[in-house]
Structure formats: C-alpha cells, structure tokens
Amino acid sequence: MSTINKVCVIGAGVMGAGIAAHCANAGHDVLLLDIVPNGAENRNAIAEGAIKKLIKSNPAALTHKRNAKRITPGNIEDHMDMIGDCDWIVEAVIERLDIKQDLYKKIDAVRKSGSIVSSNTSTIPLDNLVAGMSDAFAADFCITHFFNPPRYMRLLEVVKGEKTSQSVIDTVSDFSDRKLGKSIVHCKDRPGFIANRLGVFWIYCAVVEALDQGLSIEEADAIIGRPCGIPKTGVFGLMDLVGLDLMPHVIDSMVGLLPADDPFVKIKRDLPLIENMIADGYTGRKGKGGFYRLNREGGKKVKEGIDLQTGEYRPTVKARLSSARTSVRDLRKLVTHKDKGGNYAWRVLAQTLAYAAMLVPEAADDVAAIDEAMRLGYNWKFGPFELMDKLGTDWFAEKLAEDGFDVPAILKMADGRPFYRVENAKVQYLTTDGDYTDLVRPEGVIMLSDIKLASEPVLKNGSAALWDIGDGVACFEFTSKMNSIDPDLMALLGKSIREVKKNFKAMVVYNEGTNFSVGANLGLAIFAANIAAWSEIENMVENGQDTYMALKYAPFPVVSAPSGMALGGGCEILLHSDAVQAHVETYTGLVEVGVGLVPAWGGTKEMLHRWSNNPKHPRGVMPGPGKAFELISTAAVAKSAEEAKANMVLRDTDGITMNRYRLLADAKAKALELAVDYQAPEKPTFRLPGESARVAFEMAVDGFVRQGKATKHDRVVSLAVADILTGGAEGDPTVEMSEADVLELERESFMKMVRHPDTLARVEHMLLTGKPLRN
Template structure:
C-alpha cells in the first residue's frame, strides 16, 4: 500500500504529461492541469489533447490503454480546488522561478495540510524556488527531477531543503521506488544536481571539441557511443532527442549558477551553429530534424547527417574508424591512439571523468551516486567512476596532464587504487571523505551480482548457472548471449532441475540482463543445422525443449519466472510453463516464431490454448480460444509491457508485476517461498479442439488477408501449419478430448516441416543478418 492515493501534475507538456502517464501506470488516479488558452471553447483542451497524444505516442508512455482512464484533464483556473483531494502535487511548468512561485502561491491556497508539493525542475535550486514562501509550504516541498521519457528513464533525483519534513521525503522516496520503479538518488541543492550537471558538461565538451577538431557528427557519435557503453544516440543523436532549443538555456543556467572557477565555464559558450539550427526550426526530433534528419520521398526515407563544416545535410556514411576495431573492448587502446579519433576521445572523456571527480565533495560525497545518475538517467552502461576503474585512474591522470588540465583532488586521493573494491564479498566505494563504505542497497533489494561476489554457483553449465539465493530458493541464471536457448542451455536447465529437487525448495528463473531475459532459440544454430540438412539435430532440439519445459512444470517444487526486457519465442515459452511469474513492468513477451517462419514448438501453442480456453468470462466452446490464440500467434504479437502481457494472457491475472527492476529478484524469491507449503505440480491436460472444420475457418481468414495484401505467400504457409496445430490436426474431433502429448507432437511436426522450406530459412537468415523480419 502507499500513502499516495491520488496525484496531480500541473503542466501538460511532454514532460508533465509523461509524469502523469507514469502515475497512471502505477494505478494512481491523476489530475492533469494546464492553462486556459485564449478564446478556447474547451477550457481544458491543452490537458485533454495531451492525454490523447499519450495514447498514440511511441514509445508508449502508457503501459496499458486502461491507464488513460485514470487521467483527468483540467485547467488551473477552474479546477485548482481539486488539488485538495491530492496527496502529491507535481509542478512541471517552464523553467522560470517567478512563474513557478506564482503557481505555488495558488497551490498553497487550496491544498490540504500535509499534502506534498514537488517541482520537476532540472536547473533551478530549491533555495530559489522556496525563497519568500511560508514555513508550511517549505515543510512539504521538495524537488523530484524525473528524466524523459518518465516511463523508461529510471532516474529520479531527489532534492530537499533544510525545512523539508523528513517523513514526507520518505513517502515520496518509497512511492517513486516501489510504484514508479525509480532509482532514487539523493542530491545536494547544487546547480544541475548530478546527472544533468555532468551530462551537460559531457555534451558541451563533445560538441565544442568536434567543431574545433573537425570531427564529423557520425564519427563523434561512433567514438563516444558504444565503445564507452553509451547508448547509440551518443552525443549528437542525444541532442536531437532532447531538443536543441533546450541546450542554450540549460548551459546558460548552469554557467550562471556555478562558481567562476568551475571547469564547466571553460566550455559554456554559445555555439553559433546550434543557434542557427534553432532559428531555422531544426530543433531535433520534435522539429524539422537536427544534426540528423529524415528526408521522405513517398515511402522512401533517407537519413541525412549535418556537415558541421558546411552546414549542409548529406547522406549518412555510417563510418567505422579503424581504431575502434583495433581497440575492441580495451578503451585504453582508443584513448592512447594517436589518430584523430583517439585525440577526440581523450579530449572529451578524460575531461568528463575529471569533471565527475570534481563533483565529488561538491555535488555529493558519494561517487556511486554519480554513477547511478548517469546509468539510470543517461543510459550509460558504466558510470564515470566505473569507467575510470576500467581505464585505470593513473592513465586518466596522465591524459589530463597531457591536456594541461588540473587534477581534481578526488583523483589525487586514489593514489594508485581504484574507486571500487571488493572486501569480504561486498562491493565497496571510496567516498569523498576518504572512507570506503559498502555500496548501498535499499531495503528489500536483492541482486544476483552481489550474490556472485560472495560465493560460487551451485552448478555452472553451458549457457546457465545455478545460484543459492538463501532460504531454500535457488536461481537458474541464463548466461548465454541474450539468454538464447540451444541444446547446451537446455541440458544445463535439466541438470539444475535435478539439483534443485535434491537440495532446494523452490526455483527462480532470472538473469541480470535488463535488455533481455531470453530472445528465444539460438537461430544461428538452427540455420546451421538446416543448411547441413541435419534434421535429426533440429528434431532433438524440439524434443529436448518440450521434455525440459514439461519436466520443469511437473517438478515437485514451485518454479517462478522473473523476466525483464525481451522474453521472445522460447523465452516466452519457458515462462508459460512456470508455476508463477513475477515480471518486471518493462517485460516484452511474445511467441514470435511465425515471424521467422516457424510455429512455437516447446509447448507454447498448447499453453496459450489452455489459457484462453479457461479464461474467466471468455466465450467457451472449441473455436473461440483457437481463433484468439491463432490471432495472437500468427501476428507474432509482442506485449508492450507486463500489464499488456496480462491482457494477451502471456501472463496470468495472478502473476505479479514489479515496477522497480532492482526489486525483481527479491520479489520473485518471496513469491517462490510463499508457494512451497502445500505445493502440487501441474498435471497433463486435455483439449477439446474443432479439427478440420476449424482449420477451414482459419484458412478462409488467412486467404482474405492474402487478397488484401496483408499477408505474404509464406505467411499463408506458416499460418496453415499453425492452424493445423491449434485445431488439433486432421483427425481431431470436438467430441473427443485430445491429450496434451498429441498437441505437443503436432507442434514438433509443424516446426520440422517448416524448417525444410527455403522460405523459412530465408526468413531466419534475414533476421540474423538484419534483426528485422522478412516478408516473403
């Protein structure tokens, strides 16, 4: 339960509407208010249209269409009195202190005593926002800085003042952590807080150095992006995403608030090129494009890139500098390279890491807080101090000396050691105070990475390891790339099931990869086997998957799946065979085999049929569940969230959803523990299926799609194989129940039949080469 039962967001722009949508994702009714436009017949039109846009925006701000029903539009002239019913009021209007304070005075006149007010400001100090306001307001006020888009960016920077009620802070912290899924990072009331102060410095240095060194946009992003674990947008792509028009104001605000000797000031200069782009309407993705833009000619889209020297857009080149290939995963090779790309990497990243060190003792005493801010707020795989340790602090100091830069005191205190160390199985981080302290974890957080530091696996096999979570619960970790399944992984799972039966009371399926729980079967191995005509190898893989998943379902202990990210194909099927699933809210499940020319063959067809046949309130009889399952599987439907997965019945209504990824493993373990007493495994099932008559009905629907151009010739072949499975085959009779084993046999036969078709192999090959489905 939460102390926050109803919320309000004032400001229905992109950010405010996104915050309101995420409140609705948490199941909280939310009031969205904005101004009344001049001469408007609908006085709440701004908020109302913002909610409508949320339904169409991609990536979707709402986890389910039902979330929009929790959002109520209004305006600050007619509906401000409704704030009296709200427990938390978030202000998300323009970054102007005077306007914010004027709004706070109106809020203060109507809000009830004890309600919480916060600002989503990214640049204005709390001391400025509360200047001249009463004690009652200051007591209940704090800054909650969300990052855009609020649903997907996990960072929430929390800033309090000397008068802020600590109890209110804990209410917000707990709600944002457990219900909004945020990594809450405490920040001092310093300009830019943590993430934007360092992020703005990094981007400004990157742009200035690129312009001065003649580094083109694509090369700059290639150098500063993936090699350093930064999202592929890197710098120039990120500027387009954020909006070029925001950059001058943010930089000016930071420069004006920071001390005269702050290193940011050396780079906080106007950039004429950006000012010209803004004046011409090239403000990034929300405008006519920016450093990158799309040129459309009918159905053809060409990606163009801005030439920083000429100011003209040119066709993208997708450069891959040779030094990046030479460096591989060793950043030191890149940073010590005498090439222009190496010099650029040194100029930007050495200064960025130094600025992070400069912030220690000023913005925070905890380097780990800065690492969290950049990983959760900017999507970096490694925070700046984790990068510092990977590169080597002594090397970074040497690079700074070459650049003529001052060495920050915190870097000097390292004296040859790293920021992070491991002591007695626990990760420690050096503080700005000079003390080593354990990396903090909120109460109720369990991480597999911490368990790995403290011990060894119970069992390690190809593509999978078994870990002891304590209290009689084991964890099977998928360790293959993207959690893919092959014969070795299935064997590791089978062995782990035996070990759990001998020594544990329950099992959790989980891995630390936030991007993917499992991308399904290893298509590369399947393509290799098919090209070699090694049909027995494919048949054995199908049989092993069915046998292992059914053994898991019938094991004498509960099995709980704990997915996050992608759970596709076989990755979805293994979850369908769990006794329960505790899913991260950002779980994208789907039986997508038809997209690569196959049908689910590890029990996915059978399990989805069972779920729709037994769904409360869904029409009974042989055909309705078949038709619905056929629709979902033939379209390779993937859920847009865990909540959406429930609507598709990839997840049961009883399965759990964890909003905070850091709490997923602990929640899954608790779920497993609760199921041990009195546990009884699931037995074999029977199915009443329509047979040839149902197959004919599905064939007619597919033929109509073909005539309409919505299906390709091979879609028809694959859909026919799927229809054959779901209707029970040519011998099925709705008067005679079909055993589950017969349905599994039909799945396997259809899979092998399709594996022999050139069109399916072409789909697999195209997917492996491009990552996109082939419509053949």
C-alpha cells in the same frame, strides 16, 4: 512517514503528462491540471488533449490504455479546490521562477495539511523556489526531477531543502521507489543537480571537440558511442532525439548559475552552426531533422548527415576509424589509439571524467550517486568513476597532468587506488574521507550480482548457471549471448530441475541482463539446416519440449522473473512456470512466425489451453483456438507486463514489480509462498475443432493476403499454426487429446516449416540484419 494515494500534476506538457501517466500506471488516481486556453470553449482543453496524446503516444506512456481512466483532467482556475484531496502535488510548469512561485501560493491556499509539494525543475535552485513562502510550505516542499520519458527512465533525482522535513523525503523516495519503479539519487541543491550537470557538459564538450578536431558526426558518434559504453546514438544522435532547441536554454541557464571558474562556463561559446539549424527548423527528430535527417526527395529515402564544417547535408558516411572497433572493456586502448578517433575520445573523456570527479562532494556526497545518475539518466553502461577504474586512476591522473588538465582533489586522494573494490564479498566504494565503505542496497533489494560475489554456482556451464539465493530457493540464470536458448542451456536446466528437487524448496528463473531471453539460438538452427541435420533439429525441439514439461510438472514451484524482452522460447518458459513475477517493462510474445517457424516448445499448447479455459472468454471449441491463432499468427508482443496479462501470457494472479532492482526479491518471496503445501498442476486435455475451423482460419488469412496485410509465406506459416490449433488431420471436437498429442503436432509443423526455403531465407535475413524479411 505518510502515505501517498492520490497525486496531482500541474502542467500537462510532455513531462507533466508523462508523470501523470506513470502514476496512473502504478494504480493511483491522478488529477492533471493546466491553464485555461485563451478563448477556448472547453476550459480543460489542454489537460484533456494531453490525455488523448498519452493514449496514442509511441513509445507508449501508459502500460495499458485503460490506465488513462485514472487521470482526471482540469484547469487551475476552476479546479484548484480538488487539490485538497491529493497527497502529492507535482509542479511541472514552464521554467520561470515567477510563474512557479505564483502557482505555489495558489497551491498553498488549498492543499491539505501535510501534503507534499514538489517541482520537476531541472535548473532552478530549491532555495529560490521557496523564497517568500511559509515555513510550513517549505517543510513540505522538495524537488523531484524526473527524466523523460518518465515511464521508461528509471532515474529520479530528489533534492532536499534546508527546511524540508526528512519525512517528506522518505515518503516521496519510498513511493517513487516501490510504486513508480525509480532509483532514487539524492542530490544537493546545485545547478543541474547531477545527471544534467554532467550529462549536458559531456554532450557540449563532445560537440565542441568534434568541431575543433574536424571529425564528422558519424565519426564522433562511432567513437563516443559503444566504445565508451554509451548507446549507439552517440552524441549527435542523442541531441537529435532530445531536441536541439532545448540545449541552448539548458546550457544558458546552467552557465548563468555556475561560478566563472567552472569548467562548464569555460568551454561555453557561440555555436553558429547549431543556432542556424534551430532557426531553420532543424531541431531534431521532432522537427525536419537535426544533425541527421531523412531526405525523401524524388520518392526516395536517403539518410543524410550534416557536414560540421560547411553546414550542408550530404548522404551519411560510415565511420572508418580503427579506434571505433575497440571495446569499453579496454578503454585505455581507445584513448591511446593513434588516430583522430583516439585523440577525440581522450579529449572528451578527460574533461568529462575530470568534471565528474569535481562534483564530489559539491553536487553529490559520493561517487556511487554520480555513477548511478549517469547509468540511469543517460543510459551509460558504466558510470564515470567506473570508467576511471577501467583506465586506472593512477594512469588517468598522470595523463591529465601531462596534458595540462587540472587533477581533481578526489582523484589525488585516491592515489592510484580504484574507486570501487570487492572486499569480504561486498562491493565497496571510496569515500571523500579516503576510506572504503560498503555499497548498501535499499531494504528489500536482492541483486544476483551481489550473491555471485559471495558464492560459487551450484551448477554451471557456458550458457547458464544455478545459484543458491538463500532460504531454500535456487535461481536459474541464463548467461548465453543475448540470453538466447541453446542445447547447453537446456541441458543445464534439466540438470537444475533434478538438483532443486533434491536440495531446494523452489526455483526462480531470472537474470540481470538487459533482456530475459530473445528466444532460441537461430544461428545453431540455420547451421543444422544448412547441413541437412534434420534429425538433430528434431531432437532439439523434442528435448526442449521434454525440458519445459519437466519444468511445468516439477515437484516444486517455479517462478519466472522476466524483464525486457522474453520472446519465443523465452516466452515459453513463462508459459510453463507456476507463476511469473514480471518487471513492468516486460515485452513478451510468441514471435516464431516472424522467422517462418511455429512455437514448438509447448508455447502453442499453453496459449491454446489458457484461451480455451479463460472464464472471461466465450465457451466452446472455437473461441480459444481462434484467439490463440490471432496472437501467434501475428507474432503479437505485449509492450508491458499489463498487456501480457491481456494476452494471457501472464495470468491475473501473476505479479508485476515496478522497480527492476526489486524483481528478484519479489520473485523469491512468491516462490516461498507457493512452496507451502505445493502441488504440481493437473494435466489438461484438449478438444480441438478440426477441419472446419482450419478452413475458417485459411479464409481469414487469405483475406489478409488480398489486402496486402500478409505475405505469401505468412500464409504458409499461419496455416501451419492453424494445423496445430485445430488438431491436425485427426482434429475432431468429440475426441479428447492430451498434451503429448498437441506437442507432437507442434513438432510436425515445426519440422515442416524449418525445411521450407522461404523460412530459411527469413532466418538468415534476421541473423544478418536483425530485421524480419517480408517474403
């Protein structure tokens, strides 16, 4: 297996630029090439323009803007010779076979021996792409189908041709797994491969059935969304997101390559409504709107949805189908519900799941590959075969036959058995031979879900659990709703620290939820405030401080392994850990001021200590508190693990894992490394700047209020943060303060804020709407 160092991407459109950005995120130099624009003075204008767009993109394509410096722009007329330095050349140009093949001939003339060439095509068969090319080129060629946006979408479909060398597949797969963080699904050379073959069929089927059954777009999205374990955008919202104008091209290309008896071909028909919308510029969010739009006439903002029968826009109407209130946990209840939503769900799922079953072994060797493709390519919570298990394979097969649908061969072969089972503490899936085989994880992957199948927790309550993950390492797992931090979780964390001290070498704080932790359970806080249980709230704050300090000074290393949001109290756990091994997509910060509070579980203290002792930062008593004040008072959230390092929530020595599946293994390895001759950190002291600094902070905040950048209550909360950072009433740069002194300032400021009526209004508003109140 060869090594990939430098990458070339040819095609600087949205997808090509995104692939280049993510290779740069992984720390690799990238050559980005495109055509020379007609009549342009700057022959690199397209590639250079793409890089500028990457820097400004939202959501950000780059995990840190400085990564753009790793991308070198060029053009395919002047700079093809530079490809000779590249180990992997990714073609991401327009979906035209003649253009691609002409490009391949140019690439083959300048690439170095053994370099890998791949296409990001989603529709053109690999055999067609390499037709007429040399055997050496075909041996080094494969398809690597990324999903947009490449930074965030974890699926990568890899297609091997008849002549492709296995070492090419191994090299690309390993690099994309470890360095780019992708989950690799190996597909057969079939139209649309797996995810788009099934995903586009599902979308198209859902649109056709909504039209035929007279559902509104709101009703269709409400049914096909969360009740089916699918993002709340549903189908029509998803089409707006992707772009309506892309769908006809993808569908026509797919249908043109499939046999006449394929279900995709059979359901294809003209859809005048969508054709008219595209012609009128209603192509989705990138255009004037799509199925949904925001009407700004008269200075108002009214969300509107299109009427599928008339083609006219009208204000959106909330779906009032009782079937929309069902849960994916009881999927059969949804599809048997006696309203039009239940019938719609059945019609769409029946055809989609049956089509998925037809794709084994045509497009994929096993059911696990198709499930992974749909989970990661379309953000389904459960893959189609997992959904069939929820329905019951025997019930589903009988219902299909009863309603006149063909029953796929693999469903007949299952004969009522589930597609997945747990045997000998291992997940197994049903193969096309009719036997079960273990679901094998890639080398170097540890999943807590697997460990939980084979063992019982060391400790457990309703909000958390402690697990033995082997080699003397324990794993503390949050299990509360949204992984929020409540008294039960804190109690078990304290108990776990004592347990690990006696029986383990180290502890990892980790879970496999969407988010590491959204912070403290605000519902409990508002309940206590409403009954004026101030002493209970103060006890919660003090207990949290004591627990986090026990975590920080435990006689064993603690490694936190966050992914997704690590906010407020979740961020404070990171700040009190010996080390952090963060998934690259970690979004973290101290956000308490957004709900009118201050970080009081030691977060203010830790940020103050880190910025005051940053060797890259100016020395003196003011710069450290100043930077901590800037980050905390603005509730700054790092949008990646790299940005978290820039904010000093993570240290330079903390690790970043690109692949979410590898996070626990990497954190465990770091914990074992630290456990050798481990010593707890020394206790810091503080010299805080006092009243003059507080006045400076107050003047700065007042300026923001005058400019309309801060509200009245923002000022109150920000000055409460300033009280802590400047040392309170006793603040004096000549007087040394302890951690306990700063923690006391945190408690005092928190209790002052939690009693404030404007803070209570903010907390209630956040709980009701999920959005901050700007009062």
